[in-house]
Amino acid sequence: MNLVNIAAMLGAIATFLFGMSTMTDGLEKLSSGRLEQILERLTSNVFKGVLLGAVVTGLIQSSAATTVMCVGFVNAGIMKLEQTVGIIMGANIGTTVTAQLLRLGDVDSDQLALQLLQPSFLGPMLAVVGIIFYMFIKRGRKKTVGQIILGLGLLFIGMNTMSAAVAPLQDIPEFQSVFTAFSNPFLGVAAGALVTALLQSSSASMGILQAISTTGVVKFHIAMPLIMGQNIGTCITALISSIGASKNAKRTAMIHLFFNLIGSVFFLIVLYAGNLLFHFPFWENTMNMGSIANLHLAFNVACTLLLLPFHQLLVKLVQLVVPGDADERNLSVLDERFLASPSLALEKAHDAVVQMGEFAQENFHLAVELIKKFDLKKLERLNETETALDKMEGLLDNYLVKLTDRALSAEESTKVSELLHTLSDFERIGDYAVNISESAQILHERGISFSPDAQKELDQLTSAVDETLEHTLACYQTRRRAEAARVEPLEEVVDLISNTLKNRHVERLKAGACTIESGAQFLELLINLERMSDHCSNIALRIIRQSASKDDIIRIDSHAYMRNLHHGGMDPDFDALFQQYQEKYVLPLMPTQVK
Incomplete structure (x- = not known):
């Protein structure tokens, strides 16, 4: 094998991996969140979970992606740990679809229809169709479909080129001796796991094994440990994604690992012990693309059938390995049976809105930490919490709309309206x-x-907004007017700081003390922080209105109340708090006076 063959093989592997990545990305885009919604609606029925896990993974062609989705959902509180077991088991079955597609390389017939299915013809044709869609359609689903077709075409081209590039290897004794070494099951499992962990795709490593099988050196007892190792290696993606996540999110990743590990160890013992006793006739059979694809499918189905009856024990095992009380967030329960009692339903809805406020506050803290020191894990946590916020908003909207169909008193109708407005405010803060x-x-x-200087200014503003959020959440939980009355003076101070900082920023730009690029982001941060405090003001104002008497100006004309409040003199308590917050947040930003 010369240098040209080596270069061709490396290029083929690169083409194959790029095709796999392009196709998977396209399939995930095309799903547009619908696959995630299917997983979210999953019940505790583990058999349904297996089916859905297989379907979802079969569509996006990545068991690691499906498991990572589960880790994210558990971390956000959208799913429970027990619900993920069936999905993960099904994901291992769904990931075998790619190998079944790649077995078309074994098609060898004089019939024209079958010849058209060979990768040597199918790959280039799919790539041409895909690139036309991808290059000449600017946006939309057709462009994404083009990306999927292009990726599939590159997958076949890479596979076909790999098969041709490795063909000379069958005559090299050193290559044959390397694969003979993999007859040691422990070495085979380790090699399969390592390659898959590096590629972070069992489908990709399986495709490479299928290509190598065309040399005729892959026997059953060599392929089996490699396939087992590939199943173990693909767990690395989910394990990485669980770093810094909640305990139950870590346990979700561990379920994926233990499922593949236990299944591999069990069948490794059964097969090798059985061969010692019965000398299986298929032990030395030469594997091709089709038989490797079938072995991969059979092994994953067998592992699922083996461990499915013990899915609850699997959960208990990972709870022992990752000990401690779960710190996952369970979304507030909005049981439709509560709708029969509107007062109870409103209480539960109020609890859910409070939870939305807590999620929004958590994301504010994470966002502020990201400004000071960027951390990808914190960003992932923030996005998962935002997913939970959006889900809570949808659940609450539907729940409250159903509640309005009931016979509600005037007070209950007012409460529904208040809840709808408040959940919208918390969602916007998020x-x-x-x-x-x-x-x-x-x-x-x-x-x-x-x-x-700019960082110091930003710290003062974020501290003021943080206290505004704290009082807002507290007043909404306790419904105390005194707590709500602290929000508006703070909001006024936030506006004052924001306007001051905008003016200072313009001066720094004129003096060349900062770049336009950094300045644009600074202004963007000021705008978002100021708008957060505006939504806090909305929530606090509703609490004050509810506790006011009928002839109070806030009940008659809330806009007039706000105008009078901000002009001073109307409410001594407001003026005192405004002065207090000015001294706390505005004065430290003022230039030191020379005495």
Whole structure:
């Protein structure tokens, strides 16, 4: 085998892996979140979970991606640990679809229809169709379909080129001796796991094994440990994604690992012990693309059938390995049976809205931390919490709409309206936290940092917004007017700080003390922080209105109440709090007076 063959083989592997990545990305885009929604609706029925896990993974062609989705959902509180077991088992079955497609390389017939299915013809044709869609359609689903077709075409081209490139290897004694070494089951499992962990795709490593099988050196007892190792190696992606996540999210990743590990160890013992006793006739059979694909499918189905009856024990095992009380967040229960008692349903809905507020506050803290020091794990946590926020908003909207169909009193109808407005405010606060995280990501990726003065100013503003959020959440939980009355003076101070910082920023731009790029992100942060405090004001105002008397101006004309409040003199308590917060947050930003 010369240098040209080696280069051809490396190029073929690169083409194959790029095709796999392109196709998988396209399939995930095409799903547009629908596959995630299917998983979210999963019940505790483990058999349904296996089916859904297989279907979802078969569509996106990545068991690692399906497991990572489960880790994210458990971390966000959308799914429970027990619900993920069936999905993960099914994911191992669904990931075998790619190997079944690649077995078309074994097609050898004089019939024209079968010849058209050979990778040597099918690959280039799919690539041509895919690139036409991908290059000449600017946006939309057709462009994504083009990406999928292009990826599949590159997959076949890479496979066909790999098969041709490795053909000379069958005559090299050293190559044959390497694969003979894999007859040692422990070495075979280790090699399969290592290659798959590096590629982070069992489908990709399986495709490479199928290509090598065309040399005729892959026997059954060599392929089996490699396939087992590939199943173990693919767990690395989920394990990495669980770093820094909740305990139950870590346990979800561990379920994936233990499922593949236990299944591999069990069948490794059964097969090798059985061969010692009965000398299986298929032990030395030469494997081709089709038989490797079938072996992969049979092994994953067998592992699922073996461990499915013990799925609850699997959960208990990972709870022992990752000890401690679960710190996952369970979303508030909105049971439709509560709708028969509107007062109870409203209480449960109120608890859920409070939980939305806590999620929004958590994301604000994460976003502020990302500005100071960017951390990809914190960003992932923030996005998972935002997913939970959006889900809570949808659940609450539907729940409250159903509640309005009941016979409600005037007070209960008012409460429904208040809940709908408040959940919208908390959801918007969460959105602004995401905007701040996006600015933090831009600053990190472009290597932009604020000047010490700008960072000090930003710290003061974020501290003021943090206290505003704290009082807002507290007043909504306790429904105390005194707590709500602390929000508006703080909101006024946030506005004052924001306007001051905008003016200072313009001066720094004129003096050349900061770049336009950093300045744009600084202004974006000011806008999002100020809008957060506006939504806090909305929530606190509703609490004050509810506790006010009928002839109070806030009940008659809330806009007039706000105008009078901000002009001073109407409410001594407001003026005193405003002065207090000015001294706390505004004065430290003022230039030191020379005595």
